[in-house]
Amino acid sequence: MSLIIVGSLAFDTIETPFGRREKIVGGSGTYCALAASFFTRPGIVGVVGEDFPEETVEFLKRRKIDIQGLEVRPGKSFFWEGHYGEDPNLRTTIRTEPNVYEDFKPQLPPEYRKSEIVFLANIDPDQQDEILNQVEKPKLVAMDTINLWINQKRDSLLKVLEKVDFYFANDEEVRLLTDEKNLIKAGKKILEGGPSLVVIKKGEHGALVLGKDLVFGILAHPCEEVIDPTGAGDSFAGGFLGYLDKIKDFSDEKEIRRAAVFGSVLASFVIEDFGINRFKSLSLEEIENRFAQFKKLVSF
Amino acid sequence: MSLIIVGSLAFDTIETPFGRREKIVGGSGTYCALAASFFTRPGIVGVVGEDFPEETVEFLKRRKIDIQGLEVRPGKSFFWEGHYGEDPNLRTTIRTEPNVYEDFKPQLPPEYRKSEIVFLANIDPDQQDEILNQVEKPKLVAMDTINLWINQKRDSLLKVLEKVDFYFANDEEVRLLTDEKNLIKAGKKILEGGPSLVVIKKGEHGALVLGKDLVFGILAHPCEEVIDPTGAGDSFAGGFLGYLDKIKDFSDEKEIRRAAVFGSVLASFVIEDFGINRFKSLSLEEIENRFAQFKKLVSF
Numbered sequence: 039m040s041l042i043i044v045g046s047l048a049f050d051t052i053e054t055p056f057g058r059r060e061k062i063v064g065g066s067g068t069y070c071a072l073a074a075s076f077f078t079r080p081g082i083v084g085v086v087g088e089d090f091p092e093e094t095v096e097f098l099k100r101r102k103i104d105i106q107g108l109e110v111r112p113g114k115s116f117f118w119e120g121h122y123g124e125d126p127n128l129r130t131t132i133r134t135e136p137n138v139y140e141d142f143k144p145q146l147p148p149e150y151r152k153s154e155i156v157f158l159a160n161i162d163p164d165q166q167d168e169i170l171n172q173v174e175k176p177k178l179v180a181m182d183t184i185n186l187w188i189n190q191k192r193d194s195l196l197k198v199l200e201k202v203d204f205y206f207a208n209d210e211e212v213r214l215l216t217d218e219k220n221l222i223k224a225g226k227k228i229l230e231g232g233p234s235l236v237v238i239k240k241g242e243h244g245a246l247v248l249g250k251d252l253v254f255g256i257l258a259h260p261c262e263e264v265i266d267p268t269g270a271g272d273s274f275a276g277g278f279l280g281y282l283d284k285i286k287d288f289s290d291e292k293e294i295r296r297a298a299v300f301g302s303v304l305a306s307f308v309i310e311d312f313g314i315n316r317f318k319s320l321s322l323e324e325i326e327n328r329f330a331q332f333k334k335l336v337s338f
Numbered sequence: 339m340s341l342i343i344v345g346s347l348a349f350d351t352i353e354t355p356f357g358r359r360e361k362i363v364g365g366s367g368t369y370c371a372l373a374a375s376f377f378t379r380p381g382i383v384g385v386v387g388e389d390f391p392e393e394t395v396e397f398l399k400r401r402k403i404d405i406q407g408l409e410v411r412p413g414k415s416f417f418w419e420g421h422y423g424e425d426p427n428l429r430t431t432i433r434t435e436p437n438v439y440e441d442f443k444p445q446l447p448p449e450y451r452k453s454e455i456v457f458l459a460n461i462d463p464d465q466q467d468e469i470l471n472q473v474e475k476p477k478l479v480a481m482d483t484i485n486l487w488i489n490q491k492r493d494s495l496l497k498v499l500e501k502v503d504f505y506f507a508n509d510e511e512v513r514l515l516t517d518e519k520n521l522i523k524a525g526k527k528i529l530e531g532g533p534s535l536v537v538i539k540k541g542e543h544g545a546l547v548l549g550k551d552l553v554f555g556i557l558a559h560p561c562e563e564v565i566d567p568t569g570a571g572d573s574f575a576g577g578f579l580g581y582l583d584k585i586k587d588f589s590d591e592k593e594i595r596r597a598a599v600f601g602s603v604l605a606s607f608v609i610e611d612f613g614i615n616r617f618k619s620l621s622l623e624e625i626e627n628r629f630a631q632f633k634k635l636v637s638f
Contacts, residue, residue, distance in 0.1 A: 255557035255635050260555070261522070262523050298638075336556070338596050
């Protein structure tokens with residue numbers, strides 16, 4: 039297993055201006071692994087309750103996602119309910135029920151301990167740390183988080199951040215973490231704290247990739263209707279890291295730029311339908327076509 | 339005169355997180371003409387009071403801006419006071435005093451009536467219309483406006499818009515004009531109303547250029563400190579139209595893309611200092627270097 043993704047597999051109830059869906063499959067790990075699966079064969083680390091649909095597990099397997107790291111436990115799967123208004127960048131969390139994630143202390147399968155890339159998607163930073171410590175010699179560690187942990191577990195989060203190479207966050211999270219409004223300044227502050235790369239996702243405004251000597255900007259795919267923004271950030275990270283895992287080059291600036299665009303491409307697809315639906319029909323050809331569109335969008 | 343710029347020459351009192359300046363020279367026409375002057379020799383149409391500094395008029399002349407269309411009248415120059423907070427995209431107007439613009443009814447000098455490009459920068463849409471009617475056969479008409487006119491003189495504004503080829507606006511204005519949150523949808527609505535090109539300026543998020551078969555996105559220059567955002571939009575239009583006037587091609591898609599980037603470049607400079615200060619030291623070499631930086635920023 040060269041890329042492992044640690045995150046949640048969950049049920050989401052989602053309301054957007056385009057409709058409401060009750061208890062559909064979501065979760066940071068689910069989105070991320072599915073996005074990565076278009077480039078590589080990731081392993082997933084997470085826990086679900088007995089209520090989690092067998093059909094989804096089968097779908098993950100069909101997409102060549104390794105599920106050795108997926109535990110099934112008595113109890114209910116993680117549940118999140120969120121609403122989006124007209125601005126897809128703003129979401130309101132109605133309810134979060136960690137359920138089986140409450141005391142999740144995974145033991146990584148032996149194969150996973152030798153993985154080269156570890157992505158710590160949004161879960162409790164203490165859990166992220168515990169899992170990271172089980173990986174013997176990762177070449178690349180990446181993480182994501184959400185406001186909840188920045189507010190409630192800042193110290194734990196900063197501890198993980200020190201061990202991280204690539205930090206993925208949205209603009210709001212970056213501002214909250216650094217107490218700095220200007221994103222360039224905020225990104226630089228984070229670079230001082232450990233990571234060699236900060237990827238700031240700005241929703242409809244694209245993304246900004248900052249490294250020691252790198253400033254790379256990506257525009258979002260011009261989209262008239264964001265059906266469901268859930269999972270966009272996780273899909274971004276999945277596309278990004280899946281591509282890097284495929285090409286086995288984690289430092290070439292040109293490849294970092296391409297990886298970030300593939301991340302944007304995957305994010306641009308997932309928001310076209312509720313939950314993980316769009317991934318069910320998505321093809322590599324569509325991904326490559328949209329990659330070309332992203333290029334055309336900014337070329338001059 | 340092949341490019342004429344109709345707008346205000348004014349005094350501004352500006353407060354930003356970086357300081358306060360009382361009664362410094364500003365105005366949509368001033369910014370726009372100065373930006374355009376790096377590419378071509380624009381003529382300016384506007385009116386000032388007797389209080390307007392001779393020194394500024396000399397500066398315009400030194401930058402090869404034609405001032406045959408500039409009237410000096412008894413009374414006070416246009417005055418605007420505005421404040422910006424931490425988000426440079428949001429500004430609060432404290433005071434607007436049209437003064438000599440109150441009953442401004444310019445008669446265009448004969449040479450100006452034969453101009454090829456007319457830019458109607460932000461002034462009262464009835465005044466924009468009256469001036470436009472004096473130009474015999476313009477090849478390209480562009481306009482800008484502000485929320486004030488969209489709210490107070492919507493019908494007059496829509497009437498001008500029908501005669502316009504390129505419409506420049508910021509995201510907020512586009513949303514207000516169309517009552518549509520999504521910028522792509524909003525832009526398309528405006529394209530239906532007359533213009534063949536809509537340029538949506540998004541401040542720190544860059545700009546979007548929409549045509550019948552064109553979607554072009556530009557990222558803003560990554561800027562750690564926006565000293566004074568005033569005039570960014572006018573400088574954008576000035577750089578854009580100045581470049582087109584220089585190359586005499588108003589329809590080639592490749593040139594439209596380049597023009598828009600030059601617009602962004604000029605805007606990115608003007609915000610580095612208060613008022614029109616940055617234009618006093620700016621060189622064509624700096625403009626070309628930043629153009630190259632804009633390319634590097636988005637290349638993959």
